[in-house]
Every structure is written in C-alpha cells, then in structure tokens.
Amino acid sequence: MSRGYAFALLGGLVTLVFMVELLRRRRLREKYAALWIAVAVVVALGACFPQLTNWLAELVGVTTPVNLVFFLGLLVLLVVCVQLSAEVSGLEHENQTLAEESALLRNRLERVERQVGEQTPEPPVADPGPAGGTTG
Known part of the structure; x- marks a missing residue:
C-alpha cells in the first residue's frame, strides 16, 4: 500500500471516529452524521x-481515477450545501413564525393589562372632615 x-x-x-464521537456527545444529529460516516x-x-x-x-468512462474521486467529492459537497440550505430555509420560516406569534402575544398581553388597569377602582381617599378638623 502506497503512502497516498x-x-x-x-x-x-x-473522520469516522470523529463523527462517532460527535454523535456520542450529542454535538451532531444523526441525519447530518450519516452522510459524513458514509463518506x-x-x-x-x-x-x-x-x-x-x-x-x-x-465503468463510468473517466480516464483518470483521481478525476472521478474529485468529481464525487464535489457531488458530496453539493449535496451537503443543498441539505444545509434547506435546513436554513426551514429555520428562517420557523423563526419568522415565532416572531409573529411573540408579537401577537405581546399585543394581547398589553391589551389585557390595560383592561385590568381600567377596571381596578381607585383606593378610597380618607376625608379629613370639615375645614381639616377632627371629628369625634
């Protein structure tokens, strides 16, 4: 076996050991690790x-096996980029939905707080009596 x-x-x-370790420590999800383990x-x-x-x-008709390896590596990177782009798009949509829900909940909370503030009666003020004198 040559050095290459x-x-x-x-x-x-x-790479295999690294992926297994990342999986074991729960730093990488299985769906992402599967591709790297296969590679x-x-x-x-x-x-x-x-x-x-x-x-x-x-079999494919490539004259140099190294060219085939580079081409397959390029395809793997393309698949990874597309997969990550799809994940980012989903996360952007989820983030926008959560921001909208948060704004609606904040608006509802402010309305409820205003209604509660309007319904709370003012505390009674002690009447000092006629001309500020004491009664009794």
Whole structure:
C-alpha cells in the first residue's frame, strides 16, 4: 500500500471516529452524521481497495481515477450545501413564525393589562372632615 492510500485510509478512519464521537456527545444529529460516516467508509474502502476506484472509473468512462474521486467529492459537497440550505430555509420560516406569534402575544398581553388597569377602582381617599378638623 502506497503512502497516498495509507493517508486516505487514515483520513477516513479519523473522520469516522470523529463523527462517532460527535454523535456520542450529542454535538451532531444523526441525519447530518450519516452522510459524513458514509463518506468516511467510502474513502476507507477506496484506500483499502484501490482497484475498486480504477474499475469504477473505467465503468463510468473517466480516464483518470483521481478525476472521478474529485468529481464525487464535489457531488458530496453539493449535496451537503443543498441539505444545509434547506435546513436554513426551514429555520428562517420557523423563526419568522415565532416572531409573529411573540408579537401577537405581546399585543394581547398589553391589551389585557390595560383592561385590568381600567377596571381596578381607585383606593378610597380618607376625608379629613370639615375645614381639616377632627371629628369625634
């Protein structure tokens, strides 16, 4: 095994261990880790069986297997970008909905506070009696 394949195998294994650790610490959700774990496994398999990459390149019609690897890497990054864009769009919509609901609730609370303030009778003021004198 050449140093390039050993480096690819090491990179795949480090990525796999890193993803599992992030999952274990609940720093990454499963739906995001699945893609990266799949990439790590494919990289490790390609490093262990380089003839698989050559065979796949011939099957697809790519002259150099490295070009196929770069193209597949580009596709993976494109999928990740689209997935993250979809997530951000959903979060923006949810954030806008929550802001609108918060504004409506704040408005309702202010109206209720005004109604309660209007209904509260004024406390009685003690009458000092005629000409400020004491009664009794």
